[in-house]
Amino acid sequence: MPAKKIQMAIVYDFDGTLAPGNMQEQSFLPAVKTDGPKFWTNAKARAKEHDMDEILAYMELMLERSKSTNTPSSRTTFREYGKTIIYFPGVEQWFDRINEYAKSLKVRTLHYIISSGNRETIEGTAIAKKFKQIFASSFRYDANDAAVWPALAVNYTNKAQYLFRINKGIENAYDNSTINRYTPEDERPLPFKNFIYIGDGETDIPAMKMVTYQGGRSIVVYPSKKGKRKAAEQLVKEHRADIAVQADYKDGKLLDRAVKAAIRQVAARHEFEQCDTSPLKGIRPPK
Secondary structure: OOOOOEEEEEEEOOEOOOEOOOHHHHOHHHHOOOOHHHHHHHHHHHHHHHOOOHHHHHHHHHHHHHHHOOOOOEHHHHHHHHOOOOOOOOHHHHHHHHHHHHHHOOEEEEEEEEEEEEHHHHHOOOOHHHOOEEEEEEEEEOOOOEEEEEEEOOOOOOHHHHHHHHHHOOOOOOOHHHHHOOOOHHHOOOOHHHEEEEEOOHHHHHHHHHHHHOOOEEEEEEOOOHHHHHHHHHHHHOOOOOEEEEOOOOOOOHHHHHHHHHHHHHHHHHHHHHOOOOOOOOOOOOO
16 A cells, blocks of 8 residues: 655745735725724724624724725735735745745645634735635625625634535635534644644744644744744743744745754654554554
């Protein structure tokens, strides 16, 4: 029987991970003439007042600001916002380089987004085509392509759900029967031990913790600001992530070296496991 292909999932948050700050601050908020800090303060206040999810609160506020300023809130408009996104250094060259490196080790890397930001804005970015799937908060649109209601809210706790979707090969957000169906570990297309999760802070803690617990690797990234580095390193001290590195995706930087090391580790483990001829192969608990 031919050996299974080695597949890896590299999963990213978006805001603060691949691009500085929140995507709305780079495009949407200037378009609706709204101050960023004030917008987020209002969203948090609304969530508290109505005991609602913060993601739904900010999405509702986006629709209100669009209407009050007579600014289009269509799928097309949000995708146009994505074209203006500024990334951390090296992001645009990152995916092809990592794929080529993995390929040299007979590993196939698949990239995914799990973000609380706007999916349509991410779909409009120059890097959107690099992802196997983008799981992010999104709106429902009417026949005229206008956003009318939040369709999907991805918050810090339900990010773990999308990790399981990736693990089981589910490429949508609506299929709840397959995700809850028992699937033996060795039949899942992307085992958790072959995951790398890259996030930037507290909203990624449940996802990072789960990936690490399941045998994968979690990396917390930070911009060059000293205070941000301290917060990221605290997550490592608390065993929420494996390592903390600067959000610099250029060749040879710490993040590049760490991810390549994790790919080598997966390749070496796979080679080791292929040496196992025991009848218990595939039934032992994962290490």
